Amino acid sequence: MFISKKGRAALFLREGETEGDGEGVLKEKEIETPIFALLKITTMAVVPYKEKESGKKEQVAEMFNNISGKYDFLNHFLSLGIDIIWRKKAIGMLKKDQPKLILDIATGTGDFAIEALALDPDKVIGVDISEGMLDVGRKKMKKKGLDDRIELQMGDSERLLFDDNKFDAVIVAFGVRNFEHLEQGLTDMCRVLKPGGKAVILEFSQPKSFPFRQLYGFYFKAILPKLGKLISKDNAAYTYLPESVEAFPDGNRFLKILEKAGFTNTRCRPLTFGISSIYTGQKP
Numbered sequence: 001m002f003i004s005k006k007g008r009a010a011l012f013l014r015e016g017e018t019e020g021d022g023e024g025v026l027k028e029k030e031i032e033t034p035i036f037a038l039l040k041i042t043t044m045a046v047v048p049y050k051e052k053e054s055g056k057k058e059q060v061a062e063m064f065n066n067i068s069g070k071y072d073f074l075n076h077f078l079s080l081g082i083d084i085i086w087r088k089k090a091i092g093m094l095k096k097d098q099p100k101l102i103l104d105i106a107t108g109t110g111d112f113a114i115e116a117l118a119l120d121p122d123k124v125i126g127v128d129i130s131e132g133m134l135d136v137g138r139k140k141m142k143k144k145g146l147d148d149r150i151e152l153q154m155g156d157s158e159r160l161l162f163d164d165n166k167f168d169a170v171i172v173a174f175g176v177r178n179f180e181h182l183e184q185g186l187t188d189m190c191r192v193l194k195p196g197g198k199a200v201i202l203e204f205s206q207p208k209s210f211p212f213r214q215l216y217g218f219y220f221k222a223i224l225p226k227l228g229k230l231i232s233k234d235n236a237a238y239t240y241l242p243e244s245v246e247a248f249p250d251g252n253r254f255l256k257i258l259e260k261a262g263f264t265n266t267r268c269r270p271l272t273f274g275i276s277s278i279y280t281g282q283k284p
């Protein structure tokens with residue numbers, strides 16, 4: 001598939017911008033190879049509410065606000081509880097590092113932040129763009145008596161309001177797939193990490209081998225959207241989930257984007273036949 005330079009630029013223009021003005025063209029100029037152009041297009045293209053004009057970020061925040069009350073239940077129910085094991089394994093990747101200050105990006109209702117307490121940090125700060133998810137999370141922390149160790153704040157992964165080199169570790173579970181500008185979010189994660197600090201990213205991926213690919217495809221595309229819609233009452237959320245996973249550049253493609261965002265020592269560890277993967281990277 002060939003996309004002309006002009007065509008690519010047009011894809012990155014925001015509504016009302018013309019070629020030659022604004023951020024859109026600047027971002028396009030950063031693209032070095034057609035493969036990165038394609039990756040950016042796929043991650044930006046999938047939105048929950050296709051009939052709406054608003055951008056991906058607004059739609060993602062709206063969707064998580066809508067499902068926030070049912071999110072925890074649906075997460076564990078639809079994954080048969082495996083998501084809990086995945087979060088534990090991902091946090092285990094930081095055992096040797098013993099980070100004291102941890103940033104949990106796209107924290108949602110805070111389950112990954114809670115899991116990070118197993119590392120005995122001084123503090124975990126969680127940020128998210130959905131006030132609904134944060135609200136459920138804050139109530140949960142209070143109920144569990146964790147509100148002095150975990151602080152949940154409104155915050156956008158692409159414009160983190162923290163100084164450079166602040167955190168010992170940055171973690172994200174099932175968040176990066178929802179970013180509007182993937183590379184920008186990862187670059188800002190690298191910026192706030194201390195040199196030598198580690199990022200741990202847990203995200204859905206697509207199993208590659210028979211019969212897991214076929215079984216997963218059937219469950220994810222035929223069963224999960226129906227159950228999700230029935231319970232969450234949001235028509236789009238659980239159709240967006242398989243679509244966004246399909247569009248996400250998983251495996252080695254994601255490692256390349258991590259490296260482009262500034263990370264070194266990047267690794268990918270597939271979990272449960274490749275249904276999800278843990279990615280790690282270090283700030284040089």
Ligand SMILES: C[S@@+](CC[C@H](N)C(=O)[O-])C[C@H]1O[C@@H](n2cnc3c(N)ncnc32)[C@H](O)[C@@H]1O
Pocket residue numbers: 057060061064075105106107108109110111112127128129130133155156157158172173174175178179180185
């Ligand atoms: C699937 S939930 C994951 C929540 C939590 N990390 C977990 O493990 O259950 C994805 C979260 O990403 C958040 N999110 C999406 N884009 C974001 C962004 N640009 N900045 C911060 N949070 C974002 C959403 O609001 C949502 O709460």
